[in-house]
Amino acid sequence: AQSVAQPEDQVNVAEGNPLTVKCTYSVSGNPYLFWYVQYPNRGLQFLLKYITGDNLVKGSYGFEAEFNKSQTSFHLKKPSALVSDSALYFCAVRDPYSGAGSYQLTFGKGTKLSVIP
Amino acid sequence: DAGVTQSPTHLIKTRGQQVTLRCSPKSGHDTVSWYQQALGQGPQFIFQYYEEEERQRGNFPDRFSGHQFPNYSSELNVNALLLGDSALYLCASSQAAWSYEQYFGPGTRLTVT
Numbered sequence: 166a167q168s169v170a171q172p173e174d175q176v177n178v179a180e181g182n183p184l185t186v187k188c189t190y191s192v193s194g195n196p197y198l199f200w201y202v203q204y205p206n207r208g209l210q211f212l213l214k215y216i217t218g219d220n221l222v223k224g225s226y227g228f229e230a231e232f233n234k235s236q237t238s239f240h241l242k243k244p245s246a247l248v249s250d251s252a253l254y255f256c257a258v259r260d261p262y263s264g265a266g267s268y269q270l271t272f273g274k275g276t277k278l279s280v281i282p
Numbered sequence: 283d284a285g286v287t288q289s290p291t292h293l294i295k296t297r298g299q300q301v302t303l304r305c306s307p308k309s310g311h312d313t314v315s316w317y318q319q320a321l322g323q324g325p326q327f328i329f330q331y332y333e334e335e336e337r338q339r340g341n342f343p344d345r346f347s348g349h350q351f352p353n354y355s356s357e358l359n360v361n362a363l364l365l366g367d368s369a370l371y372l373c374a375s376s377q378a379a380w381s382y383e384q385y386f387g388p389g390t391r392l393t394v395t
Contacts, residue, residue, distance in 0.1 A: 209386040
């Protein structure tokens with residue numbers, strides 16, 4: 166079975182500082198990994214994905230994430246945080262080779278990011 | 283280009299009632315997935331529809347059922363509502379042939395009293 170862990174319920178960072186939101190995953194095969202952001206009372210917006218290839222992937226709004234297979238991690242990063250980045254961030258995994266679970270996204274519980282002016 | 287749309291936005295139902303939620307996928311998408319997001323939790327996969335059939339199902343009881351129409355839009359039906367069914371229901375669409383990511387709608391907030 167596939168699973169995702171986001172070990173921090175909340176991350177606080179000062180505006181202009183770099184930010185990291187952590188994610189670890191568990192799948193039986195090679196994962197597809199995703200980050201989504203959710204603003205209050207809104208649906209999820211896609212930020213970036215890792216499917217294969219370069220371990221560093223770049224996405225929307227200046228975000229990037231690094232896939233680390235040995236540590237089974239996919240941490241979200243941004244060099245300089247903005248107040249407008251404050252939101253709820255979800256990491257998700259899909260195991261395309263798992264048969265029964267191959268189409269579904271499994272999400273973490275989310276990390277609330279607060280960027281302090 | 284319209285994104286994923288869902289209706290209604292909010293809904294209040296009583297225990298034991300039945301509810302139908304609707305979703306129109308993003309233009310060019312042929313696959314629809316439904317997720318339940320309880321307060322303070324990440325979304326949980328209910329099921330996915332492709333070519334008008336349920337292709338995969340998560341760990342939800344048979345009270346949850348769905349349908350996909352020839353125009354790729356979809357409905358989620360929940361029978362015999364329980365208080366625990368109160369949640370944000372999210373629809374996501376994707377293109378089976380080439381798209382890995384799923385695009386989400388704004389959701390329907392269901393409150394069961």
